[in-house]
Amino acid sequence: MKMQASDQKDCPYCSGKGYFQLLLGGSETCTCCSGSGKSK
Numbered sequence: 001m002k003m004q005a006s007d008q009k010d011c012p013y014c015s016g017k018g019y020f021q022l023l024l025g026g027s028e029t030c031t032c033c034s035g036s037g038k039s040k
């Protein structure tokens with residue numbers, strides 16, 4: 001049984017959410033992680 005190490009961390013820009021919450025309402029996809037919420 002192999003351990004599959006996951007080095008993916010939450011994107012620091014969107015805190016792993018994949019998007020930014022806009023103050024005016026709505027949300028914008030994080031361009032840093034392309035909405036995945038994970039940083040490489």
Ligand SMILES: [Zn+2]
Nearest residue numbers: 011014030033
């Ligand atoms: Zn992000």
